[in-house]
Amino acid sequence: MSEHLADHPALQASALRFAYPGSAATFDNISLTIRPREIVCLLGGSGCGKSTLLRVLAGLQAPSAGQISFLDAPLTEPSPRSALVFQQASLLPWLTVAGNVGFGLDFSRQPHITPAQRAQRVQQAIDAVGLAGCEGRYPAALSGGMAQRVALARALAREPELLFADEPFSALDAITRAEMQTLLVEVVHRWHSAVLLVTHDIDEAILVADRIVLMGGQPGRIVREWQVDLPQPRIAHAAAVSALRLEILAALLGERSSA
Numbered sequence: 001m002s003e004h005l006a007d008h009p010a011l012q013a014s015a016l017r018f019a020y021p022g023s024a025a026t027f028d029n030i031s032l033t034i035r036p037r038e039i040v041c042l043l044g045g046s047g048c049g050k051s052t053l054l055r056v057l058a059g060l061q062a063p064s065a066g067q068i069s070f071l072d073a074p075l076t077e078p079s080p081r082s083a084l085v086f087q088q089a090s091l092l093p094w095l096t097v098a099g100n101v102g103f104g105l106d107f108s109r110q111p112h113i114t115p116a117q118r119a120q121r122v123q124q125a126i127d128a129v130g131l132a133g134c135e136g137r138y139p140a141a142l143s144g145g146m147a148q149r150v151a152l153a154r155a156l157a158r159e160p161e162l163l164f165a166d167e168p169f170s171a172l173d174a175i176t177r178a179e180m181q182t183l184l185v186e187v188v189h190r191w192h193s194a195v196l197l198v199t200h201d202i203d204e205a206i207l208v209a210d211r212i213v214l215m216g217g218q219p220g221r222i223v224r225e226w227q228v229d230l231p232q233p234r235i236a237h238a239a240a241v242s243a244l245r246l247e248i249l250a251a252l253l254g255e256r257s258s259a
């Protein structure tokens, strides 16, 4: 990527509004920019519209109003240059780990790569998530944490400019979740991907984000933002982390009581 292109946002959304048919607006007047390689956490209480916003930003659902541009082009459908990870790993049970990781590379809209490049991408992604040696296993033989590693590898294999992740670690136990948070930061840096991570977990947001965007209200909007300039690993900066945590918690509670 040239210096010039590196200055362009990966994703730029302006004045987005979304309403489910027959319902009041889920969110309104949301503008958000994600820069290349930036990890943005979208934080908010349950039901505030985070998943809906993520689906709109990923091109899975059209906004009711507003514009989205992804890599300097208007977004009208999910881009092959983005990838998604959800709370459920959603692996295909009849494919092995390697088969699942390679699965996203076979869609017709995916840029063409040779079989050798495909094999290399799959192996690199599997190695990066710590599953070397498990290539031939089937999903039924994987723990929840391992399945989420496969889902992350499947996304990485596509070399996305932007990774959309909707509460990807919420179903995992605390230790596995902490491991996955560290892994996520490490691999997206290595893959040079930007990330939009949706979470209701303040700690998760603080541990991984370059920027935290707080969503709230009815209809949902962006209430506040924090740039998190603490070096990784954040866990080594306990005092600053806990100060930020309290500040965000106060903003969340203030937001709720004023709603």
Ligand SMILES: Nc1ncnc2c1ncn2[C@@H]1O[C@H](COP(=O)(O)OP(=O)(O)O)[C@@H](O)[C@H]1O
Pocket (backbone or CB within 6 Å): 020, 023, 026, 044, 045, 046, 047, 048, 049, 050, 051, 052, 053
């Ligand atoms: N398919 C749908 N049809 C109608 N309403 C929906 C649908 N999906 C979600 N909603 C509603 O939209 C609001 C936002 O949901 P969601 O985006 O899932 O919030 P979050 O991810 O923050 O928990 C909720 O009130 C939810 O009930």
Ligand SMILES: [Mg+2]
Pocket (backbone or CB within 6 Å): 050, 051, 052, 167
């Ligand atoms: Mg959600």
